[in-house]
Amino acid sequence: MSEDVDRLLDLRGGVARVWTRYTDLVVARASGSWIETVDGERYLDYTCGIGVTNTGHAHPRVVAAIAEQAARGIHLQQNIVFHEPGLRLHERLPRHFPNPRDGDAYALFLANSGAEAVEAAVKLAKYATRRPAIVAFRGGFHGRTHAAMALTSSGVKYRGHYEPLPGSVYLAPFPYALRNPTGRSDEAALRFTLDALDELFATLVYPEDVAAFVVEPILGEGGYVVPPDGFLPALREIADRHGILLAVDEIQTGFARTGRFFATEWTDATPDIVIMAKGIASGLPLSGILAPSALLDRLEPGAHGGTFGGNAVACAAALATLDVIDDEGLVEAARRQGTRLLSGLRSVAADHPSVAEVRGRGLMVALEFAEPETLKPMPERAKALLAAALERRLLLLTCGTYGQVVRIIPPLNTTDDEVDLAIEIIGESLGAD
Ligand SMILES: Cc1ncc(COP(=O)(O)O)c(C=O)c1O
Numbered sequence: 452m453s454e455d456v457d458r459l460l461d462l463r464g465g466v467a468r469v470w471t472r473y474t475d476l477v478v479a480r481a482s483g484s485w486i487e488t489v490d491g492e493r494y495l496d497y498t499c500g501i502g503v504t505n506t507g508h509a510h511p512r513v514v515a516a517i518a519e520q521a522a523r524g525i526h527l528q529q530n531i532v533f534h535e536p537g538l539r540l541h542e543r544l545p546r547h548f549p550n551p552r553d554g555d556a557y558a559l560f561l562a563n564s565g566a567e568a569v570e571a572a573v574k575l576a577k578y579a580t581r582r583p584a585i586v587a588f589r590g591g592f593h594g595r596t597h598a599a600m601a602l603t604s605s606g607v608k609y610r611g612h613y614e615p616l617p618g619s620v621y622l623a624p625f626p627y628a629l630r631n632p633t634g635r636s637d638e639a640a641l642r643f644t645l646d647a648l649d650e651l652f653a654t655l656v657y658p659e660d661v662a663a664f665v666v667e668p669i670l671g672e673g674g675y676v677v678p679p680d681g682f683l684p685a686l687r688e689i690a691d692r693h694g695i696l697l698a699v700d701e702i703q704t705g706f707a708r709t710g711r712f713f714a715t716e717w718t719d720a721t722p723d724i725v726i727m728a729k730g731i732a733s734g735l736p737l738s739g740i741l742a743p744s745a746l747l748d749r750l751e752p753g754a755h756g757g758t759f760g761g762n763a764v765a766c767a768a769a770l771a772t773l774d775v776i777d778d779e780g781l782v783e784a785a786r787r788q789g790t791r792l793l794s795g796l797r798s799v800a801a802d803h804p805s806v807a808e809v810r811g812r813g814l815m816v817a818l819e820f821a822e823p824e825t826l827k828p829m830p831e832r833a834k835a836l837l838a839a840a841l842e843r844r845l846l847l848l849t850c851g852t853y854g855q856v857v858r859i860i861p862p863l864n865t866t867d868d869e870v871d872l873a874i875e876i877i878g879e880s881l882g883a884d
Contacts, residue, residue: 460489486846495873502860504730505708520536525763544727548741566596568738584619585621586620625673641679641682667702675858676810684718699714702729706727725740727741731772785814799877807821
């Protein structure tokens with residue numbers, strides 16, 4: 452190993468300890484589904500940088516768009532001027548609004564991170580409705596700024612010791628069939644959630660004081676939990692009844708990840724606000740919210756904003772990302788490869804009783820580990836699988852409140868051979884129950 456590489460490895464000690472760290476790999480380059488370390492080892496990256504590089508690492512069209520825009524201007528500030536990639540993105544992204552209503556026009560507000568987009572959605576909902584309260588769902592993860600933390604309950608580490616958080620946030624159960632206290636079926640889980648909402652409105656907050664439901668269409672950090680199909684439509688109906696806005700947090704589920712452009716499209720529910728980040732620009736920091744123009748434009752000039760929002764280079768990367776999703780058919784690819792991955796994983800996990808469930812939608816796939824009789828979470832099994840897969844040069848992540856779920860997040864243009872390799876490695880890495 453050269454002295455330079457040695458020195459680089461030593462510098463790892465200078466990075467803040469607050470970053471949860473899955474590996475200590477130092478990457479020299481990354482391309483498609485693969486990363487290569489400074490010591491020349493290649494890893495199949497099925498983390499996608501936590502669901503960001505949906506088009507694969509350094510897609511040539513994204514790289515070219517970034518380089519071209521950087522040479523023409525990097526920071527062309529939104530309050531001061533318009534720029535070409537931004538204008539094109541404001542035309543193009545609203546066309547993806549899920550289940551649009553006839554006659555509604557949709558508009559876009561851009562920010563930088565997921566949490567920042569969540570803040571924008573909460574501010575818009577409060578500003579437009581002049582109502583104080585937000586209802587979010589247990590197990591949800593919405594980010595690390597103060598309002599986003601208040602909506603987050605996927606793990607105490609995300610909010611504990613930061614009290615007081617913004618008030619008037621109420622948490623209802625997310626329908627999680629495997630762990631539903633009234634029975635392990637979708638029907639029972641949905642009933643449990645809807646009854647809890649009734650009880651919430653009867654005991655803690657009047658529905659007419661609620662500005663918005665903020666909900667992930669599929670729980671991400673909280674365990675890759677796919678709710679019953681009736682969940683979002685039921686929230687839509689309750690929202691309509693009480694003048695509540697429905698804000699869907701598509702930060703992890705968006706940009707073709709689940710085999711639809713947005714996961715909300717697996718249902719017929721029309722949201723009021725779509726919150727986006729992660730996959731939007733293949734890795735450049737960009738986020739935003741989509742909403743009907745009539746709602747978004749209730750925010751007066753200056754009521755919200757930010758220096759970097761809608762950065763020109765990030766917008767150029769987002770346009771190239773949309774081109775790649777279209778031209779490479781990544782919505783269909785996610786569905787096709789998701790089916791391949793799910794069925795392969797179900798077969799390698801079949802004789803492992805500690806795998807309580809293999810679930811997912813599109814290429815948002817997970818294995819949950821639990822003791823067979825009691826369903827006691829088994830985070831140690833998830834951790835062991837990650838370590839064994841890492842030894843075999845496959846990168847995976849955990850999620851779930853107890854870290855008992857292994858999530859598999861491949862790039863959407865991953866190949867059949869790569870999917871099969873991942874299944875084989877996971878099969879070998881499952882170890883003995
Ligand atoms: C569903 C969801 N919402 C919000 C966030 C926060 O995004 P960011 O980390 O970009 O602030 C995340 C990040 O994991 C997420 O998965």
